[in-house]
Amino acid sequence: MDKLFLYLQYPFVRYAIIVGVLIALCSSLLGVTLVLKRFSYIGDGLSHVAFGAMAIAAVFNLTNNMLIVMPITIVSAVLLLRTGQNAKIKGDAAIAMISVGALAFGYLLMNIFPTSSNISGDVCSTLFGSMSILTLKGAEVWLCVILSVIVVVTFVLFYNRIFAVTFDENFAKATGTRTDLYNLIIAVITAVIIVLAMNLVGSLLISALVIFPALSAMKLFKSFKSVTICSAVLSVICALTGMIVSIVAGTPVGSTIVAADMIVFGICCLIGLVRGVNR
Amino acid sequence: MALLTVKDLTVGYGSQIVAENINFEVKAGDYLCIVGENGSGKSTLMKTLLGLQKPVKGEIIAGEGLRENEIGYLPQQTQVQRDFPASVREVVLSGCQGRGGFRPFYSAEDKKKASENMEKMGITDLAQKCYRELSGGQQQRVLLARALCATRKLLLLDEPVSGLDPKVTAEMYALISELHKEKVTIIMISHDIGTAVNYADHILHVGDNVFFGTRDEYLGSKAGKFFLMMQSRELDNPVMYKSRTTMKVKEDKDNG
Numbered sequence: 001m002d003k004l005f006l007y008l009q010y011p012f013v014r015y016a017i018i019v020g021v022l023i024a025l026c027s028s029l030l031g032v033t034l035v036l037k038r039f040s041y042i043g044d045g046l047s048h049v050a051f052g053a054m055a056i057a058a059v060f061n062l063t064n065n066m067l068i069v070m071p072i073t074i075v076s077a078v079l080l081l082r083t084g085q086n087a088k089i090k091g092d093a094a095i096a097m098i099s100v101g102a103l104a105f106g107y108l109l110m111n112i113f114p115t116s117s118n119i120s121g122d123v124c125s126t127l128f129g130s131m132s133i134l135t136l137k138g139a140e141v142w143l144c145v146i147l148s149v150i151v152v153v154t155f156v157l158f159y160n161r162i163f164a165v166t167f168d169e170n171f172a173k174a175t176g177t178r179t180d181l182y183n184l185i186i187a188v189i190t191a192v193i194i195v196l197a198m199n200l201v202g203s204l205l206i207s208a209l210v211i212f213p214a215l216s217a218m219k220l221f222k223s224f225k226s227v228t229i230c231s232a233v234l235s236v237i238c239a240l241t242g243m244i245v246s247i248v249a250g251t252p253v254g255s256t257i258v259a260a261d262m263i264v265f266g267i268c269c270l271i272g273l274v275r276g277v278n279r
Numbered sequence: 280m281a282l283l284t285v286k287d288l289t290v291g292y293g294s295q296i297v298a299e300n301i302n303f304e305v306k307a308g309d310y311l312c313i314v315g316e317n318g319s320g321k322s323t324l325m326k327t328l329l330g331l332q333k334p335v336k337g338e339i340i341a342g343e344g345l346r347e348n349e350i351g352y353l354p355q356q357t358q359v360q361r362d363f364p365a366s367v368r369e370v371v372l373s374g375c376q377g378r379g380g381f382r383p384f385y386s387a388e389d390k391k392k393a394s395e396n397m398e399k400m401g402i403t404d405l406a407q408k409c410y411r412e413l414s415g416g417q418q419q420r421v422l423l424a425r426a427l428c429a430t431r432k433l434l435l436l437d438e439p440v441s442g443l444d445p446k447v448t449a450e451m452y453a454l455i456s457e458l459h460k461e462k463v464t465i466i467m468i469s470h471d472i473g474t475a476v477n478y479a480d481h482i483l484h485v486g487d488n489v490f491f492g493t494r495d496e497y498l499g500s501k502a503g504k505f506f507l508m509m510q511s512r513e514l515d516n517p518v519m520y521k522s523r524t525t526m527k528v529k530e531d532k533d534n535g
Contacts, residue, residue, distance in 0.1 A: 036359055157383040164373040167363055174329035174352045175429040177376050222409030223366035 007247050015141045016253075017243055022148035023200045024209065024239030024257075026193045028231045029155045031214030032224070033166045033186060042080055043210040045099035046194045047203035049076040051127065052102035054198075055109040066143065070195050076102075077191035081183055128202040128254055147196055151189055158185060163224050200239075201254030212261035213238070219265075219272035238264055281306045282345050282433060282464055283328070288337035290320055290327045296335060297323045303483050303491040307343060307432075310456075310465045312479035314472050319486040321468045322355075325437055328466070345433065351426030353436040356418065361411060367421050368406045371397055374428030389428075396424040400454070416447035423454070427463075434458065436467040440474075452478055 007013045034040060053072040060068070080095055110123060155162070164172040165182045173179040197206045217231035242257030249256075281304035289299040298320030305311050315321050326332050328339060329352055351374075374396075375389035385393075397403045400420040405413065410421060419439060426434055439455065440448040456478055459465050469475050475482055482497040484490040490500055498504075 032364075036363055038359070160373070160376060160383065160385065163365070163369065164376045167360065167365060167370065167373060168354060168357070170326075170329070170331055170354055171352050171425070171429075172373075172376060173331055174350060174435075175374070175376065176346075218364050222364050222412070223407075224364060224369050225366075227364045 004244060004248055013247065015138075017240070019141055019144045020200055020239045020243050020253075020257075021236050022144060023193075023197050024213075024235040025232055026148050026151045027197050027206070027209045028213040028235030029152070029228065030186065030190055030193060031210045031212075031231055031235075032217070032228055033162055034190065035211055035214045035218070036166050039081070040207065040211050041095050042077070042190065043194055043207040044204075045080060045095035046073055046077055046191060047198060047206040048099035048106075049073055049102040050195055050198055051203040052106035052109075054203075055106035059109055059113045066195070069198075070192070073195050074188055074191040077187040077194075078184060081187040081190075127204045128252060144196055147192055151192055154185065154189060158182060159228075162186065167224075201257055205254045205258050208258040208261055209235070209239075212258070212265050216261075216265045216268040219268040234264055234268075235261075282309075282341070282343050283466075284340040284342060285328075286338050286340070288324075288327070288339065289335040290323045290332075291335045292323070292332070298485050298489075299336070300489050301337070301483075301485065302489075303481075305433075305464060305466060305481075307464055308459075308462050309481055310459045310479045311467070311481040311483060312475035313466065313468045313483045313485060314470065314475050315485040317470065321470075321485055322437060324485060325435055325466075325468055329435060349430045349432050351428075351430040351432075351434040353419070353422050353426050353434065353439055355437050355441065360418075363411055365410045366406065367397070367402060367408050367410055367413070368393065370410050370421050371424045371428060374425035376429075392428055393424070396427040399427070400424040414447075415443050416451065419443065419451060420454070427458075431463060433464045433466070436465065438468055438470070440469075440471075 034042060050069050050073045053069040056072075057068045076098060080098065107123060161172075161177060161182050162185075164177055165179050165186070169179050169183075193210070194206055197209055201209055213231035213235035214227070216234050217227045221227045221230050238260040239257050242260040243253060245251065245260070246253045246256040283305040285301055285303050288301040289296055290301070291297040297318075301324065303311070313321050313324065323332075327334050329350060371393045372385055372389065375385055375392060394403070397406060400423055402417065402420050402424060405417060405421075410418065413421065423439075436455065440451050443451060452474060455465060455467070465479075467475075467479065476494055476498065479494060481493055482490070484497070488501065488505075490497060492500070
């Protein structure tokens with residue numbers, strides 16, 4: 001405990017916790033929609049794209065790699081969600097194709113144009129989320145806060161439409177909802193969340209942050225609203241616990257958070273089972 | 280001017296034509312049943328009417344002030360919906376979505392409308408229940424209430440009784456007839472010609488021979504006679520419409 005309070009004295013630890021909580025909140029919001037739309041894997045695909053983009057940014061030696069990572073990821077998200085309706089390449093195949101391609105391309109670039117002597121260290125930290133969350137600068141924290149606020153506000157404003165589009169796209173379209181527009185919004189928000197979350201858990205573990213809270217909440221609750229709220233709460237709790245444990249025990253941040261998510265999912269499964277038996 | 284006029288319509292996907300030469304019109308208060316064999320283009324026609332896909336040729340003209348978003352739609356169930364965590368109330372309210380304009384939340388009027396329609400469908404006591412835990416018949420009532428939230432003018436029903444047992448099927452048809460009596464225009468897709476003849480006042484038969492006319496004209500027409508004959512032959516012995524309805528439903532259940 002003393003150790004924890006000692007660490008909390010440092011501003012970079014406080015930054016990390018603020019950013020971590022915000023990212024967890026944002027990523028859980030769209031989780032329900034992505035799981036239900038059968039896009040659980042899209043987070044994974046997009047994060048690999050973001051990894052590729054990160055490599056490009058590193059090669060060009062950009063100081064702020066968000067400038068290049070964000071647009072590339074958003075474009076890929078739009079393309080991926082589009083192909084969901086395209087019969088030529090099925091959604092899952094498209095995701096697999098783009099994600100693996102981007103991953104290979106990114107690693108290739110990093111090797112051909114090495115920016116530091118420790119390539120495998122760089123790659124590992126991008127994939128699994130390093131201590132980079134502890135080295136955030138004030139400006140990055142602000143960027144993260146602003147983007148998170150935008151994501152949350154957009155989600156709340158379009159909540160009813162996102163529900164309509166997720167539940168029954170054809171009905172929504174037939175009764176005059178602009179489903180293409182809302183699918184686009186969902187895609188863009190997803191991309192923003194993923195780029196943000198890369199700082200926290202790294203690109204391989206992002207899917208966990210998106211889908212675990214949603215799946216856990218779906219075991220417990222039965223209305224869309226309660227599932228959404230519950231998954232946000234669970235996600236934030238897991239992120240906080242995960243970060244605190246990782247600070248105290250010195251474990252990697254990303255994987256500790258995901259482990260916390262998994263434990264909560266297990267508990268929720270058990271509760272769901274017990275309830276099911278009692279009914 | 281009819282509510283909906285369809286002229287020389289050809290429907291299909293891209294270059295692949297599913298059904299052509301479709302001509303019909305729907306007047307306010309009509310009960311039209313679209314029948315045809317599997318793969319004859321019933322569902323494609325319905326999607327085209329709803330504006331979910333573009334017609335290959337021909338046109339669909341809306342009249343009597345019918346706007347594009349004033350068509351209520353009862354779709355066939357999708358896989359996504361079977362495990363969707365949503366309360367009945369949320370699903371019904373989502374029917375009000377199209378009319379909200381840029382307003383992000385539902386108004387008091389929307390909520391009142393949803394309550395009224397739930398009352399009408401007899402699902403008020405289910406309002407807080409989870410949609411995926413309802414029986415097939417209850418789910419259809421929920422979706423019907425949602426469609427009524429979207430419009431009171433024109434309802435398109437896509438195989439409203441598929442997968443339902445005979446008793447619930449009869450209840451569903453009674454419910455639809457009641458709506459029709461309240462001046463809601465109904466277009467229903469069905470592969471069950473027996474019920475179509477029982478309930479609808481107009482019939483559109485899609486397939487090789489397109490037929491459109493009143494129920495009595497249909498029963499006297501070549502397409503109608505042929506179809507009735509084929510359906511009774513499928514079951515080896517000619518049976519009454521009613522019992523065939525039940526057998527059809529059972530078949531659906533086995534297939535689905």
